[in-house]
Structures are given as structure tokens and as C-alpha cells.
Amino acid sequence: MPQQPPVRSTPTRPPRPDASMSLLTNVMDHSLDDGYAEAAARKEAAGAGGLPKTLRAKLGLAAGLVLAALVVTVGAAQARVAAPVVAKEREELIDRIQSETAAADELESSIDDLRNEVSARQREALKESGGDRTALLGILSGAAEVRGPGVELVVDDAENASAGGDGDPRGTSGFSDTGRVRDRDMQRVVNGLWESGAEAVSINGQRLTALSAIRAAGDAILVDNRPLVPPYTVLAVGDGQGMRSRFQDSADGLYLAALEESFGVRTDISVADDLRLPAAPSVIVRTAEPRTETAQPRTEKN
Secondary structure, three states, X not given: OOOOOOOOOOOOOOOOOOOOOHHHHHHHHOOOOHHHHXXXXXXXXXXXXXXXXXXXXXXXXXXXXXXXXXXXXXXXXXXXXXXXXXXXXXXXXHHHHHHHHHHHHHHHHHHHHHHHHHHHHHHHHHHHHHHHHHHHHHHHHXXXXXXXXXXXXXXXXXXXXXXXXXXXOOOOOOOOEOOOOOHHHHHHHHHHHHHOOOOEEEEOOEEOOOOOOEEXXXXXXXXXXXXXXXXXXXXXXXXXHHHHHHHHHOHHHHHHHHHHHHHOOEEEEEEEEEEEEOOOOOOOOXXXXXXXXXXXXXXXXX
């Protein structure tokens, strides 16, 4: 029996690494579209491609290049000439801003000095007219600094305040958030503390007097036209334990608790042994005087 020759296997070439990326390979190998390639070939065959052949065309190309270079050179020269002028104007503006800022700081310092002088004269006037009641008048009017025990009440917006709508039971007064503390809320808090026996009250370091106003301007709360930023820290000097109990049981305290439960407004009240409340920055002293002129009787004419 004749012996069969061994079967030889044909070696297979290893696959290309980019065999699985045929689309990318085609793009890289044929970067120019077939239509554009044919058009370029036709131009080259007709002699229309490449650099200009005639002298006139070469002169036109040279003139265009010279014109472009001239424009670039002139622009660079103008920018170089204008650079010192712009830098000088910038320095002048910076100097002017610094000068105006220094003048504003000086005016603010002068205003503070005048306020302190007015407050000192007001205290002297109260001392002269009040006699032994000077300290009490200073506390009640807000013209004197107050120190003593009391309560510290912190009121803050809700942690995740949501946008308000028509269903807000507190209505809308310029605030778009049901979780925001509003001016009317702070009014009720302060009135509740006064009613609970507070002798002096301040909000974020702003001393309140009988003439103080708590208002809203947009989304900000103003106390005597000074904007406040939450959290609102209310300090009240008086009988700490008794004042806290009376406030929490009052209608305003229950209102604050309802805000916390319904809208997530954060509150915290604690008794403090030593509180310092500054004097009001400006207190308007008004006095009443008797009318001296006598009223003339009216006569009727027939």
C-alpha cells in the first residue's frame, strides 16, 4: 500500500490589529473623498492646479502677499503704539478707583464719629433731664449699652427651602420661598419677646428701639434700613427662664413653632447668663412743649 504524503497545513497570517476598526481604517486610508479626488485629478490634468503659471498671475499673487503682509505689519505697529496708551488709561482708572475708595472709607469713618458724638450728646441730654432715671431712660430708649441675663433666639431659613406658590398660607411679600424667614415673622418674634418681659432686644447686633422698623426689601429683611443676613440671632435681656417660658407659651411663640413644623424654619432658644447689647446707632430725641400762643375765637359774619 503506497504511503500517503503528510498533509501540510497552510500557515495563516495573523490578523491586523485594526481589523475590528474597518471604518476608522477606511477613513485614514482614504482621507479624501472620491469626488474631490477626481476633481483634483481633472484640474491637474488640465493644468489648472498648483501655482500660477503666467507672469501676470504670479505678479497678482505677489501683490496680494505683499498687501497682506503690509496690513499685518501696520496692525502690529498700531497695537504696539496703542499699548502704552491703554496701559496708562488702565493705571489712571485704577488710581481713580483707589482714590474714590479711600474717600468713601474716610466718609464712613466720619459718619461713625458723628454718630458717636450724637449718641454721647443724647446720653448727656437724657442725664440732664432724667435725673435718677438716667439709666432706665437709656435702657428703654436704646441710647445706652445693656448687659445682663436673658435669652438667645436663633431663627434660620429651612435647610432645603422650596419655592413658594399660591398655596402658601403666609401669602407672598416679595419672598419666593416658603422656607424663608420673612419680615413679618421677625416682627412677631420681637413683639413676642417684648410682651414676654424683654427689657432690651437686638437682631444680629442691631439694637431695637421704640422707633425701629422691620421691613422687607425684595428678599432681604431690613432693620432700620440695615440689611440682615440669616441666621437671625435675637438677643433679649431680662429674666431668662421666665421670659423663655412665657414666649414659648405665647401666641407668637406658637406661631414660630408652627413655622418650624410646617415650613422647616429652624429655631433654637436658650437661656444666657451674660448678654451684651450695643447702643442704638442713632436715637431721635423728641420732646413735647406746651403751646404758648392763645387761640383766637372765630367770629361769624352775617
